[in-house]
Amino acid sequence: MDRPPALMPIRAHTDRIYDIKCCIRPFRSKGFNLGVEQIGDAMVIHNYGHHGSGWCLSWGSADMQVQKAMSKSPKKIAVIGSGIIGLTSALVAQRAGLDVTIYTRELLPRTRSYRANGVWGPGTVALADEAPANLGEVWEQMVRTSWKYLRPYMGMAGNPVAWVDHYALSDTPFDAPPPPLPPMANGVERPVFYDMGNRASDIDSKPQVLTPDVNPFPVPYATRATKLFWNFSEYGHLLTQEFYSAGGKIVMRDFHSPSELAHLPEKVIINCPGYAAHDWWKDKAMIPVRGQTEWMIPQPEVNYGFTYRNVECRSKSDGVMVIAVGPGQFAKSWRNSNETPDRAEAEGAVRVVEELMSRFSGRPA
């Protein structure tokens, strides 16, 4: 086993929180919508509902939906939305030789996509009893295609896509029975998710158990896995620049009814509204799953992340990101569309990191 390198301390204090981002994961009970429908003389190809995996699935999903668009041999297409799904759909279409106009009410830095965690780890996207029979195969193809598309973005200046060691830390043995699940908030029913099983697990790195002699943390149990993650500023800037330099156009526009799409000059449209499909497309299969990340002042010298006591922490180029995770957090987030940042939640998560750091004598070693 490689001995972990010396770890720089994370300066975790609540007065270093400079941003709290809150948003909804676009969960769709029937799985992502990749359907095609006709609105007037426009062919609308849907591409939304990627739950907590949109960053991971984006390129693969875009690739599939652009192939559908190509069946009409269009010269130009429209893409609705400029989140990570819209932007990658636009880029894949450009690479296929099409003129692309994005119509959107927000640019990427203001979208929900920008308020995510942004780490590789594609997960479930549907409820077990509503998922289509082929969901697993489609999902796996998406994952594998996305992975290939990401390859050229690795090793670029500014690390738009980066790798970092991530430690899972525990006070109890990893094979100890888990505590009982907390009750769901507001009496909502606990969902049963479609299980992706081991599909595409060969892509993800396997956690190594750290023996006490190499465990650098003042916590008895630790594993380490190297994780891929996105630095949103660099990656977002790069994708947007790529789009403009290939001749792409962006039109700021807010659609209120699907029928408005029939009036666009482009007759092939890839629709990527994320959770907003719930309202403007009246897609009642969309279920909100609240999420919040807290951002402390960047520490470029910190090059690791960890999960401990239901808090995940990761050092990114634009800040040290902290997010509450785990069953208790999920119980509060499911079917919760409240996008108001919760300062108490943010401070609670940062205090877990602060307390862990305070146990190191001097610098973590």
Ligand SMILES: Cc1cc2nc3c(=O)[nH]c(=O)nc-3n(C[C@H](O)[C@H](O)[C@H](O)COP(=O)(O)OP(=O)(O)OC[C@H]3O[C@@H](n4cnc5c(N)ncnc54)[C@H](O)[C@@H]3O)c2cc1C
């Ligand atoms: C806390 C949190 C952590 C997450 N962590 C991860 C992670 O680690 N890895 C991962 O892969 N995924 C993660 N996700 C999930 C991921 O962020 C989403 O799946 C993804 O952002 C969805 O992207 P999107 O482009 O579909 O939607 P959005 O980002 O919401 O983009 C929708 C776009 O459509 C536009 N739009 C919508 N309606 C209209 C309209 N009526 N008219 C005009 N424009 C419209 C919007 O302006 C926007 O540009 C996380 C999400 C959250 C909340």
